[in-house]
Amino acid sequence: MSEAAAMMPEAAGAKRRLVDERILEPGTGKAFELRQGQILRIEQAVGNQCVDFNCFNLHDYKEFMHCGRTRTVHGFNPTEGDFLWSAPPRENAMLYILKDTVKRNDVLFPRCSAFLYESAYGFDVHTNCHDIQAEAQREYGLTPDDVHDSFNFFMCTEVSMDGRATITRQDTRQGDHVDLLAMMDVLAIPNVCGADIMRTSNFALKPVRIRIFEATEDDLAAVPSVPRMKSQRTPAQFRNARIKTTRELSADPDYVPDFANTPIVETEIGLELSEAEWATFEKLARRDLYGSDDGAAFRDILFSWWEERFLNAASGAPSTSGT
Amino acid sequence: MVSGETGKRNISVRLNQQQLELIDRTIARGLAATREDLMRLALREYAANREGKVDE
Numbered sequence: 001m002s003e004a005a006a007m008m009p010e011a012a013g014a015k016r017r018l019v020d021e022r023i024l025e026p027g028t029g030k031a032f033e034l035r036q037g038q039i040l041r042i043e044q045a046v047g048n049q050c051v052d053f054n055c056f057n058l059h060d061y062k063e064f065m066h067c068g069r070t071r072t073v074h075g076f077n078p079t080e081g082d083f084l085w086s087a088p089p090r091e092n093a094m095l096y097i098l099k100d101t102v103k104r105n106d107v108l109f110p111r112c113s114a115f116l117y118e119s120a121y122g123f124d125v126h127t128n129c130h131d132i133q134a135e136a137q138r139e140y141g142l143t144p145d146d147v148h149d150s151f152n153f154f155m156c157t158e159v160s161m162d163g164r165a166t167i168t169r170q171d172t173r174q175g176d177h178v179d180l181l182a183m184m185d186v187l188a189i190p191n192v193c194g195a196d197i198m199r200t201s202n203f204a205l206k207p208v209r210i211r212i213f214e215a216t217e218d219d220l221a222a223v224p225s226v227p228r229m230k231s232q233r234t235p236a237q238f239r240n241a242r243i244k245t246t247r248e249l250s251a252d253p254d255y256v257p258d259f260a261n262t263p264i265v266e267t268e269i270g271l272e273l274s275e276a277e278w279a280t281f282e283k284l285a286r287r288d289l290y291g292s293d294d295g296a297a298f299r300d301i302l303f304s305w306w307e308e309r310f311l312n313a314a315s316g317a318p319s320t321s322g323t
Numbered sequence: 324m325v326s327g328e329t330g331k332r333n334i335s336v337r338l339n340q341q342q343l344e345l346i347d348r349t350i351a352r353g354l355a356a357t358r359e360d361l362m363r364l365a366l367r368e369y370a371a372n373r374e375g376k377v378d379e
Binding site: 254261264265266267268269270271272273274275277278280281283284293294296298299301303304305306308309310 | 327330331332333335336337338339340341342343345346349358359362363365366367368369370372373
């Protein structure tokens, strides 16, 4: 067990009421109904095992956990104190990582698939996370197309200087775990990663222990508040909320485009600069990007300043503390 | 463009309605009285933050 796990042996868990416990065997996964306020613990039964993870709103499967949104908010290795967010336009905090004894997870890599094992290794059939997820999700009527990008617990990855993501070995021990607190009712689907011929799980498949607890008051109090914005839309606000039931795509003859804030219209703002202000502007102007276009160069300065002065989120990421 | 008054320069910054909304909301915070004043403030502060630094 890692140092962190050893220092906190079930301290919080001891007070929690255990709802469910089972072992996921290698090559398998399982869908769990996790109610708001319950905790899903994903625990190393042996050690050094990656666990892929999907998650849906239990009452509306079209809302699902989104690795892209999650990584823009929390970076490439989300961990304790971070949330798992749903895709736009919902963008709700679905789960909160209450505890993470290892603090190495991945949201860069997609799930492994049959195509990967056939094309790269020549397998007709091989355990793979996509098909394991699909089989587990089938219990709830979902199809293989519903499997989404996976949050990869305990998976160690790095980005190399040439911009490619690479997998490294992990060093997790029996008892290492992550605790995921449900912020809403979800269908949570962990699966034992099927990669036994890669470094992901150190070239072997091992079982994983799953436990579900009722959160304690202390657990719930540990969750930071998240903003509630009107842009976090629900199907009631969709122009088309009807779920498509045919596979063929065909244009709606009655469709009329209705894009927000269009047409985009620019207005010229005249600005007189003193000699000193002009000299300052000339020092800052990105002539390499904008050439002799003074207006474009000044606009860049204006909004770069605004970001520095007011933005309280990573570049391109939503703010989790509101504006 | 250099104006008639010595050393003064006029530039024209094109902003769309969304950019202007952000600028006007920023003005409403009390930072400046006009769009032009805010733009000058941005220039001063952006420059001050870069004293001795090379921008990326």
